[in-house]
Amino acid sequence: MAAPRREDVLVVFAQRADARVDIDAWNAYAMRFFATRIGLTTDKRPASDQAAPRNDDASFVVAPDGAPPGVRSTLARPCEARDYALADAADARRGGTGLALLARRCGMVWLVVREAAADPLALRLSAILAGALLGPILDPAAEELFGVKTARAKLQALTSTSGN
Numbered sequence: 001m002a003a004p005r006r007e008d009v010l011v012v013f014a015q016r017a018d019a020r021v022d023i024d025a026w027n028a029y030a031m032r033f034f035a036t037r038i039g040l041t042t043d044k045r046p047a048s049d050q051a052a053p054r055n056d057d058a059s060f061v062v063a064p065d066g067a068p069p070g071v072r073s074t075l076a077r078p079c080e081a082r083d084y085a086l087a088d089a090a091d092a093r094r095g096g097t098g099l100a101l102l103a104r105r106c107g108m109v110w111l112v113v114r115e116a117a118a119d120p121l122a123l124r125l126s127a128i129l130a131g132a133l134l135g136p137i138l139d140p141a142a143e144e145l146f147g148v149k150t151a152r153a154k155l156q157a158l159t160s161t162s163g164n
Contacts (some may be wrong), residue, residue: 012126016108019076060073072119079109083138090145094144
């Protein structure tokens, strides 16, 4: 997958050193905290003798209880200086919440591709990944850095207005 435009993604910071997908653990988290099932469109389990990838793409099926499912694409890669700079700037705009410091402890980012500016499935997947991978979410288009609690509030607002 080609790198998406920065304004078309939600950037999830991840406290891990590689792009491995632990779909069983992530799905358990999604079911427990978001009443959502997630899965992969293709198997991403590396062979036991294969090193964990530093860059990878994956497509997730996101199926919230009581709402239509969909597929969202992601791209995982190591954090870049620009990711940290954008997180710092977004956090400073909110008065220094400390989330930029959390972002700086993260070695990877997952770029979740949005299909629209307001995309409940992309936001839901981002919140699940942020919770499972212990990092904040950066919305480059809105220049906003937020955590899982704020993502839940945003998701609630989106789903109550769209009916999803």
